[in-house]
Amino acid sequence: MTLRLGYGTNGLTDLRLDDALGLLADLGYDGVGLTLDHMHLDPLAPDLAARTRHVARRLDGLGLGVTVETGARYVLDPRRKHGPSLLDPDPDARAARTALLVRAVGIASELGAHAVHCFSGTTPPGTTTDTAWQRLADALAPVLDAAARAGVPLAIEPEPGHLLATLADFHRLRTLLGDPEPLGLTLDIGHCQCLEPAPPADCVKDAAPWLRHVQIEDMRRGVHEHLPFGDGEIDFPPVLEALAATGYAGLTVVELPRHSHAGPELARASLDFLHEAVRRTGKGAAAPC
Numbered sequence: 001m002t003l004r005l006g007y008g009t010n011g012l013t014d015l016r017l018d019d020a021l022g023l024l025a026d027l028g029y030d031g032v033g034l035t036l037d038h039m040h041l042d043p044l045a046p047d048l049a050a051r052t053r054h055v056a057r058r059l060d061g062l063g064l065g066v067t068v069e070t071g072a073r074y075v076l077d078p079r080r081k082h083g084p085s086l087l088d089p090d091p092d093a094r095a096a097r098t099a100l101l102v103r104a105v106g107i108a109s110e111l112g113a114h115a116v117h118c119f120s121g122t123t124p125p126g127t128t129t130d131t132a133w134q135r136l137a138d139a140l141a142p143v144l145d146a147a148a149r150a151g152v153p154l155a156i157e158p159e160p161g162h163l164l165a166t167l168a169d170f171h172r173l174r175t176l177l178g179d180p181e182p183l184g185l186t187l188d189i190g191h192c193q194c195l196e197p198a199p200p201a202d203c204v205k206d207a208a209p210w211l212r213h214v215q216i217e218d219m220r221r222g223v224h225e226h227l228p229f230g231d232g233e234i235d236f237p238p239v240l241e242a243l244a245a246t247g248y249a250g251l252t253v254v255e256l257p258r259h260s261h262a263g264p265e266l267a268r269a270s271l272d273f274l275h276e277a278v279r280r281t282g283k284g285a286a287a288p289c
Helices: 017-027 049-062 091-111 130-150 165-178 189-195 200-210 237-246 258-281
Strands: 004-008 030-034 064-067 115-119 154-156 183-188 210-216 216-218 223-227 251-254
Touching: 004 064, 004 258, 017 049, 017 154, 017 258, 030 251, 049 091, 049 223, 064 091, 064 216, 064 251, 091 115, 091 130, 130 154, 130 165, 154 210, 165 183, 183 189, 183 200, 189 200, 189 210, 189 216, 200 210, 200 237, 237 258, 251 258
Parallel strands: 004 030, 004 251, 030 064, 064 115, 115 154, 154 183, 183 210, 210 251
Antiparallel strands: 216 223
């Protein structure tokens, strides 16, 4: 079994980005889920190009792979969490989110990232389901065009409470868009435990053809709370075995965005837990650093 393990910078927001990357390399991670945010590679900063080149050199020097993630809470609007979204009633607001994602694709290309992650957003009050889906499809079209030009897949994440919340919703979007080649899937293992009808290991198998990015943490059924490993209900060896069997070659990134206060210790403990879970499958070890 070979898995490439990473840790999300949204769980290391108390560290400078250079320090966070150094920590992950020292611990033995294979890569990083890099959330574009004001404290770590601000996508709206005037010196973005120079900073992106610096981060690219840093990643290369440390031997870290990268996925670009776009789940920063207040990067576009300091008063609205994740606002504006791709579903916003205001066309200009939707366009701002689309522009951010197009910019993220460009950053990902510069960094040599294997995917750009995104999500749909929640359906605004008074918006019909059909209208929300059409807004999502229209807003993603320029992003998918940019992804195709850059050769970097867009990996949309089913997120509890969002319009696109489940694997079935991902397939609805895929069909609505005509199954474009750049469109892939971010599978969050905790979200599978939270609300998918099938067990997480079966979700991995079902999602295999579209997997472009994987996030992992513990979680409980029906409760959308990202938990450190061992604090939830997931049986991880079958999940990791199913993931390895898909042939997925991207990063599997630990996603603990509300635990930055303990980020360095949780990064160490998470890697130890995942290595042990791989050993318990009886089929090998995670990818060596």
